[in-house]
Amino acid sequence: MELPDRALELHSQAVVVDAHCDTIHLLIDSHGRYNFKQRNCIGHLDLPRLRQGGVDVQLFALCVAGHKTGCGALKHALVLLEAFHRMAEDNREDLTLIADGAGLTDSVANGKIAALLTIEGGEPLEGRVELLHIMHRLGVRGFSLTWNDRNLLADGVGVGEKAGGLTEFGRQVLRDVNRLGMIVDAAHLSRRAFFELLDASISPVIVSHANAAAVSNHRRNLDDAQIKALRDQGGVVGLTFYPPFVTGRNEACLEDLMEHFCYIAQCFGVEVLGLGSDYDGIPGTVTGLEDVSSLPLLTASLLERGFSEKEIKMILGGNFLRVFSRSLG
């Protein structure tokens, strides 16, 4: 697709936020084949491609899926954390690790890439809320309670029809996530845990990566009642680029993804929409959005679909910034 000047200009003016990537694991798993500073032929995301994609704020997840409590989840999270901090130090001219709302505003104003560290799944806490506080001291500012499985905090969406909600420990952790000024992420939660989290959280909730179940009926997508509740609570969902979530098949094009944007905008309003690519966490991506450098194409597509410039700025990052500044304080 040829990029019209109007799309390029709008994309570069907008604050672009991507609410989820799993890139950190490449820092330890690639056997030296990946270097964040350079353009890589593996992975979806690195510094040159983030710049080309016009990204201002990137959430980086510490994902420990598969490492259950007692099987090294904490150790694995700490190893990922150390790799991330080294990478951030090596790239400090371009990348700022964000600790609070003021830091986020400064980073965006100075043209740096703001990095927000998040934990995907509460396994590294190993049942101790003190470890949440340590993670916070180590720079973590976003938290999702589960991956797809059940853990000590809540049931994930993979538990199935009879899944439960939040545990007492999950509620205790959530209170401290709120108190510490961390971003609350409901991605991967079971339906019941999702609604209990929305009820209990005192700050607006994000769903960092999911799509609309009414458009593509995947268990990881949100149904209408969930999207409505999220919007009413002041939250935002980052629409994600994984073809099975977009179309239910192993391939999807940009037009297919646009169906999710249009459906949610029409039924629930633009204020609940954002981006959550899941780059480097997915084996395949939407055709046209092969890596993060292609994000300006998304802006061109939104323009083509008749979204106004104001609406597009909200979708690209304005909505997430609204939530982040409230959560981070």
Ligand SMILES: [Zn+2]
């Ligand atoms: Zn995920």
